[in-house]
Amino acid sequence: xxxxxxxxxxxxxxxxxxxxxxxxxxxxxxxxxxxxxxxxxxxxxxxxxxxxxxxxxxxxxxxxxxxxxxxxxxxxxxxxxxxxxxxxxxxxxxxxxxxxxxxxxxxxxxxxxxxxxxxxxxxxxxxxxxxxxxxxxxxxxxxxxxxxxxxxxxxxxxxxxxxxxxxxxxxxxxxxxxxxxxxxxxxxxxxxxxxxxxxxxxxxxxxxxxxxxxxxxxxxxxxxxxxxx
Amino acid sequence: xxxxxxxxxxxxxxxxxxxxxxxxxxxxxxxxxxxxxxxxxxxxxxxxxxxxxxxxxxxxxxxxxxxxxxxxxxxxxxxxxxxxxxxxxxxxxxxxxxxxxxxxxxxxxxxxxxxxxxxxxxxxxxxxxxxxxxxxxxxxxxxxxxxxxxxxxxxxxxxxxxxxxxxxxxxxxxxxxxxxxxxxxxxxxxxxxxxxxxxxxxxxxxxxxxxxxxxxxxxxxxxxxxxxx
Numbered sequence: 001x002x003x004x005x006x007x008x009x010x011x012x013x014x015x016x017x018x019x020x021x022x023x024x025x026x027x028x029x030x031x032x033x034x035x036x037x038x039x040x041x042x043x044x045x046x047x048x049x050x051x052x053x054x055x056x057x058x059x060x061x062x063x064x065x066x067x068x069x070x071x072x073x074x075x076x077x078x079x080x081x082x083x084x085x086x087x088x089x090x091x092x093x094x095x096x097x098x099x100x101x102x103x104x105x106x107x108x109x110x111x112x113x114x115x116x117x118x119x120x121x122x123x124x125x126x127x128x129x130x131x132x133x134x135x136x137x138x139x140x141x142x143x144x145x146x147x148x149x150x151x152x153x154x155x156x157x158x159x160x161x162x163x164x165x166x167x168x169x170x171x172x173x174x175x176x177x178x179x180x181x182x183x184x185x186x187x188x189x190x191x192x193x194x195x196x197x198x199x200x201x202x203x204x205x206x207x208x209x210x211x212x213x214x215x216x217x218x219x220x221x222x223x224x225x226x227x228x229x
Numbered sequence: 230x231x232x233x234x235x236x237x238x239x240x241x242x243x244x245x246x247x248x249x250x251x252x253x254x255x256x257x258x259x260x261x262x263x264x265x266x267x268x269x270x271x272x273x274x275x276x277x278x279x280x281x282x283x284x285x286x287x288x289x290x291x292x293x294x295x296x297x298x299x300x301x302x303x304x305x306x307x308x309x310x311x312x313x314x315x316x317x318x319x320x321x322x323x324x325x326x327x328x329x330x331x332x333x334x335x336x337x338x339x340x341x342x343x344x345x346x347x348x349x350x351x352x353x354x355x356x357x358x359x360x361x362x363x364x365x366x367x368x369x370x371x372x373x374x375x376x377x378x379x380x381x382x383x384x385x386x387x388x389x390x391x392x393x394x395x396x397x398x399x400x401x402x403x404x405x406x407x408x409x410x411x412x413x414x415x416x417x418x419x420x421x422x423x424x425x426x427x428x429x430x431x432x433x434x435x436x437x438x439x440x441x442x443x444x445x446x447x448x449x450x451x452x453x454x455x456x457x458x
Contacts, residue, residue: 063292068343099339102379106335110328114297134379142375149368150331
C-alpha cells in the first residue's frame, strides 16, 4: 500500500483531500501544526477527522510562527469581517501567514522522506482561495521541482516525489459535492478564523464567507453551528 | 540599509556567511533553530557570533524534527566516526536530516517577508558538503524560483527575493581564508556533530574532519579545542 502524507488542518478542504487520497488507495499519514494560531479548535477537528478517516499516524508538529509576526491569524490583530476594508497594503489579506504553506510543505517533505513516501497531498485551491500567493498552481509546480532536488530520491534519481493538489481546479461547491460522494461528514470540520468559545463559527470572516457560499451554491446547508444562525 | 536574513548555526560556514553579508552592507537578522539536535553548543555559539557580528535581531525558532526521525543528528543513532562504514543505504550519510535546509529556508522566507527583506543568506557549499542533496546549486536555484512564487513580492511582481549562497564554489580552506580577511574569530565557532561535555570537538565526525582538513589546507591551526589534541 502506497503511503501519502496529508496536510490536515481540520478544515473543509483538507478533510476532503484526505478522503480523496484514501479513495485513491493511499495509506494516510496526517500532519497538522500548532503554529501559534489564535485557537486550538482546528487541531481538535484535525484529530477527530484523522480518527474518522482511519489514518495510519497523525503527527502534530509544534512550530512557532509568532516569532516573526505579520498576520492576523497568529498576532493580536483583528480578523477582518465582511464589509471591513482590507487593512493590508495590497490585495493579499491580513489573514495571510507569511510562507505558511512553504513551511507546512517542508515539514511534509521531511515526514515523507522519513517514511519513504513519494506523495504529499495539500488542499490548496486556485479559485476560492482568498488571494494567498502560496495557493496557486505555479507555486505548487515550483515546490515540486525544488522538492525533487532536495531529497535522497532526487539525488539518486530513483523516484519522483509528487505534490498532489486535487482541489486546485474546484470551487467550494465542487469540493463539498466531491467530499459528500466520498462520505465526508462536514459537521466534523471547522473553517472559521475567529470562532466563539462555544465553538460556533463567526459567519463573517473570509473563511466562513467562502464556506457558506460553497454550501449555498451546492444547494446544501452547512451542518456546523454559527453565531449568527 | 538593506536587510538580510542569515541562517546562523554557529558553525564555521554560517559565521563566514554572516561576515560576508555584513561586508556587503546588509543589516543582519540572524535565524537559528532548536530542532532536536543532540546538543545545544551550536546555539550557544550562534548567540555569541550574533553578538560579535552586531546583528540587528537574533531569532531562535523552536521546531521539532524528532517527530519524524530518520537522522543521527536528531535521533539516538551513533554519529559515524572516521573509518566507520557508512550505515545508510546510499552515499548520503546518516547525519543527513531529511529536508532540513528546506525547512530552515522556509522559516527564513517567513522571517524575510515579515521584515520586508529580499535577501536570504545560507552557508551551503557544493565542494566540501558531506553529500547532502540540499546543498547543491540546482537545489538553491529551484528554491529561489519557488520562493518568488510563494510570497507577496512574487504576486505583486515588485521585488525579487534572492537566496545568496556565497560559499557555494569555495572549499573549506577558501572559506576560512575569506573569513579571516573579514575578521572572523573562528575560536567562537563550533562544527562538531558529537562534542564532549567540556565543549571539546570529537575530531572524528564528518564535520570535524572537513573542518580540520580546511585549516590544514589553509596552512593554519584550528583555534578550537579537540578531544584528541
